[in-house]
Amino acid sequence: MGVFSRKSKIMSRISLKYVLYILILLSSTQIFAQKIVHHTVKYGETKYRLSKVYEISIEELERQNPEIAKGLYAGQELTIDTSYSVPKRDPEGNYIKYLVKKGESKSLIAKRYNISIAELDKANPDIQEELFAFEYIFIPVSNEVKKAEMNNYSDTSTDHTASVEKNLDNSSTTFDSEEGRNSYVNMVSSIKVNKEIALAILFPDTITSNTSYGDFEKGAQMAIDSVKSLGLHVTADYFNLKDVVKSGDYSSVVNYENVISLCNVKATSSIINKSSKKSNLVYGSAVNGVLEASDYNVLFALSSDFYRQNKLLGYLTSQNGNIIIINDEESTLNEHILKMYPQIKILTSDNGIVDESEFSSSLASGVKNFVILNTTNVNSIINTTNFLLPKSGSYSIQLASFRPLSEMVSSKISIKRYLVLKLIYTEFEGCNQKDTSYRQSFTNVYKKKYSAKPTDASVFGFDITFDFLVRLAQGEDIKSQLGKKTKYVSVPFEYTNVGDNVFTNSALKVYELIDYNNSKELK
Incomplete structure (x- = not known):
């Protein structure tokens, strides 16, 4: 997976209500003024x-x-x-202007404000049965509720862009109003300004050799600029691990106490183990490899192949179905996975084609057949789904993937295939909802800075780098900060100890695709 001190002035302005604004605001960017x-x-x-x-x-x-x-x-x-x-023209009486969030319904909002749906309809005669995310509606409330809500959620600005952004600010302490999401915390207001942090970011090859490397670097640079604006002193250098190994000169890398790596575990360890400092390491992509113990703090920000595979297989085995995995020549299963799930059937495609007789004999009657794509190869996906679609009349079949949906969709593959076969996939909580206002705010800033749309790698670069630097800036050992849940543009971070000084982001979830815009969480 490819993948992203002005102390007195700045800190005096920081409040939890405006954290996200500060988080993505570059010093020269005024996104709230946009028309x-x-x-x-x-x-x-x-x-x-x-x-x-x-x-x-x-x-x-x-x-x-x-x-x-x-x-x-x-x-x-x-x-x-x-x-x-x-x-919309404000109705008479006590009302608040409310910005509908993704997934909210009339009944949910009416229940929250202790009013009837009929009262909501009367205040909004033009709204449809189904509400739209980011649509404004009016909610009739008592005078006391209005005063309280005006301080937290409402916005009377007539400028749409400004009002969306301001509402975003007002909800940034909980990131949205969904049940259970207020467990996320903001750590920006407790950073130790003027703290000096030296950061190294390792890439497997040159940044120009892979588009996702360059996108990750751009997102990371935005994060570095943002924390600098908060009063931190950050120096960051980017290294091509291939060139470092080739030259045999490791001195420039091993002097860094804080490292973000997009390289696999084995390659990264070969470098980091040469350092006597061995402080904090974050893997910025879903890398190959698993660690059971480390002499220094290791964080898998986007999990690793082992944790992703184990998450999906753990759910599927609980369904008591027949599990078949389709590998291509470049995909592998973690050796630990093979030992943990000896019952799974593994088929390898040759130039994207799986032997049909072998595939047919692997299907079982009377149980659900879960066919897992351990590949993003277009030919493998098309040929596998071409084989499965006509079989779905005779067998109970459901498609699955170790990879997130964004990696499975391309211009050459119709999403209808995934919808018909009810694709199950692993993704970090919230990352499957790309139309959130947080991501749109980030997109506005990114476009202005780089004249291009951000990719998932750009968002990962920002989120991972920003979260890492903010945890480092708390003035305590980073390990003491790992129990705190955070979320920025897209990626939530919820680290769990899985070994000696080894932590993985356990916000990874299992989803099922139900329509073009939505997925439901399974686990």
């Missing part, structure tokens, strides 16, 4: 939905983007001037 919104159309979105989200008429939306007059399609890039927006 122009760049929107990427997602599966299932309609012009009606966008008109509600941006409080703009469909006619005005089409005038600004004439290419959508005949319809929308996923991936279209729209430019929306929100200065033409026509905000």
